Amino acid sequence: MKSHESVDIFIGVDVGKSNHHAVAIDRQGKKLLDRALSQDEGKLRAIIKAVADKGTVLLVVDQPSTIGALPVAVAQAEGILVGYIPGLAMRRIADLHPGEAKTDARDAAIIAEAARSLPHTLRSIVVADEQAAELSMLCGFDDDLAKQATAASNRIRGLLTQIHPALERVIGPHLDHPAMPELLIKYPSPQALRKAGRARVATLLARHAPRAGKRWAAEIFTALGEQSVVVAGTGAAGIVLAQLAAMLKHLRGARDELLTKVEALVEAHPLHEVLTSMPAVGVRTAARIITEVAGKEFQSSGHLASYAGLAPVTWRSGTSIRGDHPSKKGNKTLKRAFFLSAFAALKDPLSRAYYDRKRAEGKRHNQALIALARRRCDVLFAMLRDGTLYDVPEPRTT
Known part of the structure; x- marks a missing residue:
């Protein structure tokens, strides 16, 4: 100090x-x-x-x-x-x-x-930025909600696999869409779906998924026709599925409501314009960077990368152990934010070109993403240090 x-x-x-x-x-x-x-x-x-x-x-x-x-x-x-x-x-x-x-x-x-x-x-410990403190609390709660939503979704898929595997293959991959929890709330079992009929199911799904609703309904009834036996426990599973679907709907609604408040705080923060000028830095990523980086001093981009766990660690012992390995330390929250942002940045031509170059060098997918995250961390450090917006580099001319 x-x-x-x-x-x-x-x-x-x-x-x-x-x-x-x-x-x-x-x-x-x-x-x-x-x-x-x-x-x-x-x-x-x-x-x-x-x-x-x-x-x-x-x-x-x-x-x-x-x-x-x-x-x-x-x-x-x-x-x-x-x-x-x-x-x-x-x-x-x-x-x-x-x-x-x-x-x-x-x-x-x-x-x-x-x-x-x-x-x-x-x-x-610096005096807490009120906005950063609020963001930290809200982001922590958002993480809790996300874990609960994932657990509820996995539990739904597990129960569907137990009582009707063919139905799970249709509904499970689309549980992220609001239409499927709504379907399971109203018709939580294979018997309830058959009783409702294809037309009612298609109408319900089309109300929440206008383009895919009828197609999903057709796939659901095709799956229902693939199994005629009733697995033991199907009745109880229907009760549980309705509750889990309602829980999943509530959790996602809570996350959406929370995101609105997080977005307002991020937009009001002085670093908002700088952070969001970078490709693939959205509201949640910007909030994480603000809560984990704002108020801390970093002497160099390497210091920030080491703090985030993105800097490689050298292992050497005589002639038997040599090489660089990914760090298992660092701020895991910040590392995850940089990693997911790098993954989203693959749609950006410049980031994609860097990723493809690393892949061509023989790096695996995750290694190339970590390398991209480290490069973006270096750029972000310079942006925060100088208070400048992201600027797409001019292509080199030969």
Whole structure:
């Protein structure tokens, strides 16, 4: 941290759901305070004020968000420096200290000592951008909804495969379309579909899928004709399928509503115009970049790529192990955003040409996409650094 040399007091806080433990030491390593405290603003302020008159204070936590959000907010409100130590670094440092006990007091003391003697292990925490904070919360909720929708969709396909495989082969691939959940809500079993008849099913599907509805109805009744036996449990499956389809419809509606709010926040953010000027950077990708990158300092495009887990890692040991391998570390949320954006960018001629060149060099599909994501990361770094919009390079002339 840039201000580490000016710090006089280091407070290490091992945060917990309902209780924390704080240890304060001075620059010489003398313990000034060792106290358990509850998750309470008043108690947190008291800890800071108890040592604030002894010099510049740095408070370090092992979790800057969720259960550690209140200590960070209180420290920032008190105007003192705030930092955090990543969990992996914390565990490695703890292994260097004697003893095998795992206590809050010991962890807090280790955090304070690391803050004093190992400043390179610390990460700074800037005052949160309100828009970025809101986006982070909404995007996290969107991720939860997406996982639940995927689980519901998979469960529907599993049940259909169990009771009528031919029907699943027709309905399953189109579950992403709103028409299919609507169909299963009203006619959740093979028997209900047969009873409704082809005309009613076609009318329902055409209402939500005007171009494909009649074709899907024909395929559904062709599939129904391929199986005459009734598998045990079909009646119960019909009850469950209706509930799952309704759940899937609700989850997707919630995601659409959430996307509207995320879009409004992204459009209001200063980085919106810069980010969305790049091909294949939509609302959700821009929101992820804002939440994971905004407010952080990156010295180079390589630094940003390493943070995102897009920079290759070199493995060398004598003459037996040599080569570069994909990183398994980094910010997985940001890496996924860059990867999916690179996949969508294959429609862009310039990105497609780069991808095809990597494929021609012998790289597999995912390797070529990672290489494209890294290239786009370099471009994005330059755009954010200079505050410029994406500019399509002029073709080279020979």
